Amino acid sequence: MPSDTSPTLSAHDEGNALDRRGLMLILSSPSGAGKTTISRMLLERDPHIRNSVSCTTRAPRPGEVDGRDYHFVGQDQFDRMAEDGEFLEWAHVFGKSYGTPKAQVKAGLKAGQDYIFDIDWQGTQQLYQKLERDVVRIFLLPPSIEELRRRLTGRGTDSAEVIAARMERARSEISHWDGYDYVVVNDDIDACFAKVKQILASERLRRARQTGLIGFVRGLMEPDDELG
Numbered sequence: 001m002p003s004d005t006s007p008t009l010s011a012h013d014e015g016n017a018l019d020r021r022g023l024m025l026i027l028s029s030p031s032g033a034g035k036t037t038i039s040r041m042l043l044e045r046d047p048h049i050r051n052s053v054s055c056t057t058r059a060p061r062p063g064e065v066d067g068r069d070y071h072f073v074g075q076d077q078f079d080r081m082a083e084d085g086e087f088l089e090w091a092h093v094f095g096k097s098y099g100t101p102k103a104q105v106k107a108g109l110k111a112g113q114d115y116i117f118d119i120d121w122q123g124t125q126q127l128y129q130k131l132e133r134d135v136v137r138i139f140l141l142p143p144s145i146e147e148l149r150r151r152l153t154g155r156g157t158d159s160a161e162v163i164a165a166r167m168e169r170a171r172s173e174i175s176h177w178d179g180y181d182y183v184v185v186n187d188d189i190d191a192c193f194a195k196v197k198q199i200l201a202s203e204r205l206r207r208a209r210q211t212g213l214i215g216f217v218r219g220l221m222e223p224d225d226e227l228g
């Protein structure tokens, strides 16, 4: 029998697992490749992961909700927050400012909470420099440049000018693919989602994240009273 101080198996993730530290799942891609779609699918289906809601100075798109999709802030407020060190990372993207608020994430990770980040390569590098062991980096690629244009146009949320600017940046965004742990081509959405889920499931099982393992293994290795 394990002693009183041995950890018990706790309900965590799918099925029972040991207590563990949370992880930061980063999704990056050229604009329109499918980060938001995959993030939403994950958030709807997996109760153990939360969205890291960024601040941005860009205007809301139709259907976007303040506080859920982004915190929409003015440039002055964003600059003040950056100056006060309120961001884990921040960057200028497509002429606007975007940043990840620090609040919650650090404490959440310690308590075993996972977070999903839809951020660009600049933010990914900053998070990796600060929290390397917590970060899992996935880059999504479109099946072709033509399909990327079709998706940006078909989304119907941006002006022709905005779409042209994002297409113009697509190749330079794609050039950062090799700064990621995993690269997934988002051709079929369900197949892509299945791969992202597989990555998440494996990363949750990493030994270094399983903070309950040391005590659990110690308990297993204690002498068995019944054997004498």
Ligand SMILES: Nc1ncnc2c1ncn2[C@@H]1O[C@H](COP(=O)(O)OP(=O)(O)OP(=O)(O)O)[C@@H](O)[C@H]1O
Pocket (backbone or CB within 6 Å): 029, 030, 031, 032, 033, 034, 035, 036, 037, 038, 151, 152, 154, 155, 186, 187, 188, 189, 190, 192
């Ligand atoms: N595998 C797919 N097949 C077809 N359409 C897709 C697929 N994945 C995403 N889409 C569609 O492509 C459009 C762009 O997707 P989404 O908004 O998720 O991209 P994004 O990478 O988050 O873009 P941004 O960086 O501009 O926010 C959406 O209309 C979405 O429904």
Ligand SMILES: Nc1nc2c(ncn2[C@@H]2O[C@H](COP(=O)(O)O)[C@@H](O)[C@H]2O)c(=O)[nH]1
Pocket (backbone or CB within 6 Å): 027, 028, 029, 030, 031, 035, 054, 055, 058, 089, 090, 091, 093, 094, 098, 099, 100, 118, 119, 120, 121, 122, 123, 124
């Ligand atoms: N470095 C950061 N990049 C971010 C953040 N939030 C979003 N993004 C990236 O910006 C572009 C454009 O996003 P959109 O919603 O305007 O289409 C995209 O690549 C996002 O991943 C952030 O907090 N930090």
